[in-house]
Each structure stands twice: as C-alpha cells, then as structure tokens.
Amino acid sequence: MENNPLQLSVSEFVALTNQTLDYAYPTVSVIGEVTEFRISQGKWVSFKLKDAGAVVGCFLVVNQLRMPVEDGMKLLVVANPRLNNKGFFSLNVRAMKPVGEGSIKKGFELLKAKLEAEGLFAPERKRRLPRVPQRVAVIASTESAGYIDFCKIINERWGGLSVEVAHTQVQGVPAPDQMIRAIHYFNSLEVLPEVLVIVRGGGSAEDLMAFNDEPLARAIAESRIPTLVGVGHEVDNSLADMVADVRAATPTNAAEILVPDRNEIIRAAHQRSASLGHQLVQAIDEYSARTREQLNAAFRRIQEKLDEHFERLATLRLATAQLNPENVLRRGYAFLRGEVTLGATVEIETEHTIAQAEVKHVRTK
Amino acid sequence: MSEQNKSVQEKLTELSELVAWFQSPAFKLEDAFDKFKQSEVLAEEIEKDLTKLKNDIKVVKKKFDSEE
Numbered sequence: 001m002e003n004n005p006l007q008l009s010v011s012e013f014v015a016l017t018n019q020t021l022d023y024a025y026p027t028v029s030v031i032g033e034v035t036e037f038r039i040s041q042g043k044w045v046s047f048k049l050k051d052a053g054a055v056v057g058c059f060l061v062v063n064q065l066r067m068p069v070e071d072g073m074k075l076l077v078v079a080n081p082r083l084n085n086k087g088f089f090s091l092n093v094r095a096m097k098p099v100g101e102g103s104i105k106k107g108f109e110l111l112k113a114k115l116e117a118e119g120l121f122a123p124e125r126k127r128r129l130p131r132v133p134q135r136v137a138v139i140a141s142t143e144s145a146g147y148i149d150f151c152k153i154i155n156e157r158w159g160g161l162s163v164e165v166a167h168t169q170v171q172g173v174p175a176p177d178q179m180i181r182a183i184h185y186f187n188s189l190e191v192l193p194e195v196l197v198i199v200r201g202g203g204s205a206e207d208l209m210a211f212n213d214e215p216l217a218r219a220i221a222e223s224r225i226p227t228l229v230g231v232g233h234e235v236d237n238s239l240a241d242m243v244a245d246v247r248a249a250t251p252t253n254a255a256e257i258l259v260p261d262r263n264e265i266i267r268a269a270h271q272r273s274a275s276l277g278h279q280l281v282q283a284i285d286e287y288s289a290r291t292r293e294q295l296n297a298a299f300r301r302i303q304e305k306l307d308e309h310f311e312r313l314a315t316l317r318l319a320t321a322q323l324n325p326e327n328v329l330r331r332g333y334a335f336l337r338g339e340v341t342l343g344a345t346v347e348i349e350t351e352h353t354i355a356q357a358e359v360k361h362v363r364t365k
Numbered sequence: 366m367s368e369q370n371k372s373v374q375e376k377l378t379e380l381s382e383l384v385a386w387f388q389s390p391a392f393k394l395e396d397a398f399d400k401f402k403q404s405e406v407l408a409e410e411i412e413k414d415l416t417k418l419k420n421d422i423k424v425v426k427k428k429f430d431s432e433e
Contacts (some may be wrong), residue, residue, distance in 0.1 A: 019394045132374060142424055151422060160373070160417025178429040185427060262415040269377070269411045272384050273404040279387050280401045283394055 017083045030056065030091060031076045031099055037069055043067075049077065049091070060093035066176065066213050067098070068110035074103040078173065095173045097209060104205050111239060115214075120221045120243050127226040127245045130194050132260060135162045137186040137225065139179050142167045146201030146251035150230070153255030154202035158262055164193065169210075170200040183219045196225040197258060198240065199251035202233040211238035220244055230254030250279050333344035373414045380407045 008016060032049030039045050045060045047069065058077055069075070072359065073287070076099045078089035095321040098107040115121065140147035142165060154161065166182035169175040179198065186196055198220070210216070211231050220227050221243040229240050230248030248254035321327065329351040338346030342362055348355045371379075383404045386392065 159415065159420055161420040161422075163420060163422040165422060165424045166427070166429060167424055174430065181429040185425070185429070188388055262418075265377070266408075266412045266415055269380060269408040273401070273408040276383065276387055276401045276404045280397050283392070283397060287394055358385055 011085070013363055014083050014085060014087075021081045021083070024080055027074055027078060027094070028081060028091070029078050031074065032056070034069055034073045034075055035071050037071050039065075045093075047071075049075065057090040058093050058094075059087065059090045064093065064095075066096075066215060067107045068114060068214075069096075070106065070110065073106055075100045097173065097206075099206075101205065104212075105210060108239070111212060111214055111217070112242070115217060115239060115243065120217070121333075125221075127229060129226050129246055129257070132158075133161065133194040133258065135193045136164070136258065137196045138163055138165045139168055139182045139186075139196070140165065140200065140251075141170045144170060144201055146170075146199050146230075149201070150197075150199045150251040150255045153252050157255065158259035161259065171203060171207045175210035176216040179210070180216055180219045183223055187224050191336045192225050194225070194244070195256055195258060196223055196227045198227065198229045198231070198244075199248075199254050200231045208232050208238055211240035213239075216240060217243045227253055228257060230257075301320055318346075356360050373411055373418075376407050376411050376414070380404055380411070383407070 030049060032051050035048045035050050035055070037047035039062060043062050045062050045065055047058050049058055050056075058079065075096050077091060077093045077096040079093045081089070082092050083089050098104045118127065138147075138150070140150065147165075154163070164186070166185060168178035168182050170179070175322075183196065186193055200208070208231060211229075217239040220229065220240055226246075227244040228246045229238075229250060230251045230253055231238050231241060231245035233250060246257060248257050284305050302356055329335070329349065332351075335349040336346055337349070338344060340346060340358055340359055340362060344359045346359060348357055383400050386400060387397070
C-alpha cells in the first residue's frame with residue numbers, strides 16, 4: 001500500500017478530505033475561547049477558538065451572528081469542518097452560543113448596550129395593551145409548565161377570549177428562529193390579534209438564552225401587534241422582556257396583566273350598584289332634611305309673625321284699657337250729661353254714683 | 366343593539382354612565398330610583414355573563430420549525 005499511495009490532484013485531495021469530513025463529522029460542536037474576532041467588509045465574520053493546547057479558525061456570514069462577540073468569550077459553536085481551496089482548515093459555523101456564566105453575561109451586556117443605544121428599550125416606544133382584548137396570539141411551547149400556568153390563569157380570570165397559540169421550542173438553538181417565524185406569522189394575518197404574548201417558565205441562564213437572541217429581540221421590537229413577554233421567574237431579565245411593550249415577571253403574571261379578574265369585576269359591579277343605592281338613600285335623607293328645614297323655617301316665620309301680632313294686640317289692649325271710661329271714673333273723674341245752660345238739669349256720673357243737678361251759673365272760660 | 370346582544374364591555378360602560386349620572390348636575394331624585402334599579406340589573410347581568418364565558422384556545426396547525 002505504501003508503495004502505491006493514492007495519487008490525487010490538489011483539488012481532488014481537498015474534495016476527498018471534505019467528503020471524508022462530511023461522512024465522519026458532518027456536524028461538530030466545539031467549545032473554546034474566542035480570539036482574533038473580526039468582521040470583514042460588513043459581511044464575513046472570522047475568529048479563532050482556542051484552548052490550552054490548540055487553535056481552530058471559524059467562519060460565518062454576518063447575518064448568522066445572533067449576538068455580539070468579543071475576544072475572551074467562551075463559545076460553543078455548531079459547525080461543519082471544511083478544508084478550503086486555499087488549504088486552510090476552518091469550522092463553518094451554523095450556530096453558536098456563549099458558554100459559562102461569564103460569557104453568557106458578557107454576551108447579554110454587549111447586546112443590551114447595542115439595543116439600548118438604538119432606543120429599543122425607550123419608554124416612548126412602549127404601547128399600551130387593550131384593557132380587555134378579544135383576540136390574543138400566544139407563542140409558547142404547549143408542553144411547558146409556563147404555558148399550562150398561563151392558560152390556567154386566563155381561564156380562571158376571564159372568558160370569551162379567542163386565543164391562537166403557536167407551538168415553538170422555547171430553548172435551544174432552534175428556538176429563536178421558530179419564535180421569529182411565529183411572530184412573522186401572527187403579524188401577517190389579515191386581522192391582527194390585539195396582543196402578542198410570549199411565555200416561557202423558569203430555567204437556567206442557558207435555558208433562557210434563546211430570549212437574548214438579537215434577531216428575536218428585533219422581531220419583537222418590530223411587531224405590529226403590541227407585545228407582552230413573560231419569561232422565567234421574577235428575577236430573570238431577558239432582552240425579549242426589555243424590548244416588549246409590556247414585561248411580565250412570569251407566565252402567570254403575563255396572564256394577570258393580559259386579562260382582568262372576572263371576580264373582581266363582578267364584585268366591583270355589585271359594589272358600584274350598591275354605592276348608587278347608598279347615594280340614593282343619602283339623596284333622600286338630604287332632601288328630607290332640606291324639606292324639614294324649610295318647614296321649620298316656615299313655622300319659625302309664622303311664629304314670629306304671630307308673636308309680633310300678639311305683642312301689638314297687647315299694646316292695643318293696654319291703650320284701649322286706658323281709654324275705657326270706667327277707668328277714668330276710677331281715677332276720680334265724673335261724666336256730665338246734658339246741656340250746660342242756666343236752669344237746665346244735667347246728670348253727673350262718678351265711679352259709684354249718678355246724680356242729677358241744676359245749672360245755676362255758667363261762665364265761659 | 367338589543368339588551369340581549371350587549372357585550373359585557375358595553376354593560377360595564379353603561380354602569381359607569383349610571384354612576385357618573387348620580388354625581389352629575391343632571392341628577393334628579395325623581396329619576397334616581399329607576400336608575401338605581403337599572404344598575405342592579407346590569408350588575409346581575411355582568412355577573413351572569415362573566416361567569417358563563419369560556420375562552421377558545423386553539424393551537425395553530427402551522428409548524429414553525431423550518432421556513433416554508
């Protein structure tokens with residue numbers, strides 16, 4: 001065999017090597033630290049992955065880059081190993097994700113800063129959700145606990161909703177693209193849903209990494225339908241949350257934000273009706289009090305008038321009493337009746353007597 | 366729109382209007398009792414409507430695992 005080695009042209013050798021690689025390792029996952037990261041002509045991305053013992057080149061086109069990358073980050077790349085026609089061996093990257101807490105956090109912070117600089121988290125971009133939506137779109141894994149919690153709560157709280165659910169993966173490499181397709185699907189409907197909800201229950205930072213994907217964050221930000229995102233637990237913050245119109249802490253919280261609680265509304269409706277009853281009673285009381293007050297005022301006025309008249313009457317009675325002839329006689333005066341002429345007879349009345357007398361002398365005063 | 370066809374939202378709005386009427390200068394004691402009775406009927410209907418409503422949740426048939 002050594003005496004008769006396979007004789008190939010260079011091109012044949014490269015093709016055969018690639019064929020062998022395709023057969024033996026069609027896809028490999030490689031973990032390493034990024035070094036010499038660069039983007040050429042705004043189109044091509046190249047970097048090297050290294051560990052303590054070796055280095056390998058990686059290559060991808062810029063639109064495959066789903067997050068900012070920096071030297072020093074630890075990445076897992078899913079790639080096809082290739083030998084190119086210039087004799088360089090590289091990994092043609094199909095997908096990649098940061099590995100380890102430090103790199104996940106670094107990738108998150110870099111993308112957060114980038115999107116924030118573009119104003120994607122600005123409060124003025126946030127749209128209000130309808131108080132009581134009728135048509136709702138949901139993106140979730142229908143097998144997940146988060147989705148089951150979400151449905152349980154909306155069913156408990158409200159009724160009459162028309163909910164369309166897009167079942168997608170919500171973790172792992174395919175998840176962001178599936179969710180993006182679902183966002184595009186709902187946004188292309190002839191009659192748009194009123195709210196687009198994306199929910200996923202809790203998980204590790206790596207599980208939730210799909211929600212820190214740049215194209216997904218942009219798709220949420222560009223959605224024509226107002227968005228409500230509830231991912232993970234209270235403490236989890238994802239970029240999908242930040243670009244959404246409304247952030248919910250959890251899927252349960254998303255359901256609570258989405259629809260009001262029917263029991264509260266029923267209670268409030270009865271309370272409002274009862275409050276009108278109280279207002280009615282109060283109005284009747286006020287009316288009665290006012291009427292009573294008016295009647296009292298009328299009685300007081302009548303009493304005042306009566307008092308005035310009685311007082312006047314008493315004065316008149318006193319005056320009349322003083323004019324009474326009996327009283328004059330009692331004071332020692334006497335009445336004279338008859339014509340006072342010489343020789344005439346007149347009658348003289350005192351308090352106790354009546355006498356007749358003859359006029360003997362008349363003198364003019 | 367007939368009474369039968371009013372949505373919960375419309376009934377809630379109507380109840381709000383009754384509440385507002387009680388606090389407005391248009392309030393008249395002569396009409397208040399009828400308005401109060403209307404509010405009681407609305408509250409009852411809202412309770413009945415909300416209790417019986419069910420959500421319609423459908424998973425769309427379209428698959429999202431690849432571009433079509």
